[in-house]
Amino acid sequence: MGGPAALMMAMAGVGRILLAHSGTMISPDLNRQVLGNEQVLGKPRATHFAEYLRSMNRFIEVEAIDHEPDDEEAHQLAGRSDLVVACPPTFEERLRLNRASVAAGIPFIDAAQWGISGTLMVLQSPRTACLECVYPTPPPFEELFPVVGAISSAIGSLAALEAIKVLSGTGDPLWGKMLSYDGNRGIPTVISLTRNPQCPCCQETAEDAG
Amino acid sequence: MKIHLVLTGRAYQQGEQLPGQLELPDQSRLSDALAAITAALPEGESLQGSCLLALGGTHVGTVDQHQDPQLTEGQELLLIAPVAGG
Numbered sequence: 001m002g003g004p005a006a007l008m009m010a011m012a013g014v015g016r017i018l019l020a021h022s023g024t025m026i027s028p029d030l031n032r033q034v035l036g037n038e039q040v041l042g043k044p045r046a047t048h049f050a051e052y053l054r055s056m057n058r059f060i061e062v063e064a065i066d067h068e069p070d071d072e073e074a075h076q077l078a079g080r081s082d083l084v085v086a087c088p089p090t091f092e093e094r095l096r097l098n099r100a101s102v103a104a105g106i107p108f109i110d111a112a113q114w115g116i117s118g119t120l121m122v123l124q125s126p127r128t129a130c131l132e133c134v135y136p137t138p139p140p141f142e143e144l145f146p147v148v149g150a151i152s153s154a155i156g157s158l159a160a161l162e163a164i165k166v167l168s169g170t171g172d173p174l175w176g177k178m179l180s181y182d183g184n185r186g187i188p189t190v191i192s193l194t195r196n197p198q199c200p201c202c203q204e205t206a207e208d209a210g
Numbered sequence: 211m212k213i214h215l216v217l218t219g220r221a222y223q224q225g226e227q228l229p230g231q232l233e234l235p236d237q238s239r240l241s242d243a244l245a246a247i248t249a250a251l252p253e254g255e256s257l258q259g260s261c262l263l264a265l266g267g268t269h270v271g272t273v274d275q276h277q278d279p280q281l282t283e284g285q286e287l288l289l290i291a292p293v294a295g296g
Binding site for chain 2: 001002087088089090091094112113114115117118119129134135136137138139141142145147152178180181182183184185187189190191192193194
């Protein structure tokens with residue numbers, strides 16, 4: 001869902017996008033990775049996705065990072081960014097990006113999917129919970145999981161919308177909330193997320209903020 | 211007391227095996243509701259530990275790590291199983 005999110009941000013004119021994605025394009029990705037196509041199978045995803053984004057808006061800068069950033073690199077990248085939109089396939093990667101966002105003091109938008117359902121959170125500790133407050137223990141990794149591209153595009157586009165709202169100061173972003181879209185029943189639900197005062201990730205930041 | 215139970219998103223299919231309403235003794239707590247849910251699940255099945263819990267629209271933790279507030283009549287208990295697909 002990082003593809004739809006990046007595409008919508010590029011088309012909206014978000015001026016600089018750092019796009020991190022490891023690996024090469026494989027055919028099972030074609031059901032949801034809207035920045036790829038049959039012609040780029042076997043080729044590095046980040047490079048081609050960045051090229052596609054540039055083809056959609058010549059006024060923006062897109063930087064391709066063809067690997068998953070480690071902790072140090074994630075911190076460096078967050079330090080160069082105004083916000084992070086997290087769409088990786090594992091909680092380990094999401095929590096790493098969350099740590100980097102908390103350290104940099106920037107908003108963190110988490111978009112995730114499974115099957116035909118998805119979740120979206122807009123966080124910025126200490127004003128809200130951080131991702132580690134919500135998931136103190138990373139849920140188990142799943143090598144294979146069902147994905148329908150329509151939910152990927154829907155949640156990815158909503159993530160882009162929240163990012164655009166935050167960046168432009170428009171509307172009322174979903175600060176500190178989770179939107180859960182139950183695709184089985186077509187029902188959206190919004191809940192307020194609670195900070196964990198003992199959160200090992202954001203406790204210190206909150207204390208510094210007073 | 212009666213508590214409305216909603217399992218959403220990925221937890222939806224597990225929710226089909228459960229009643230939409232829990233009947234609990236007065237002054238029950240969240241942990242009592244979770245015990246009642248676990249008892250109602252088919253043998254060998256359990257709620258995922260990282261499943262999020264919300265009471266009346268406010269997040270109160272996960273199945274494994276949560277506050278244990280006293281429940282009130284008619285409150286809605288929402289369970290959202292974690293998803294990380296990208």
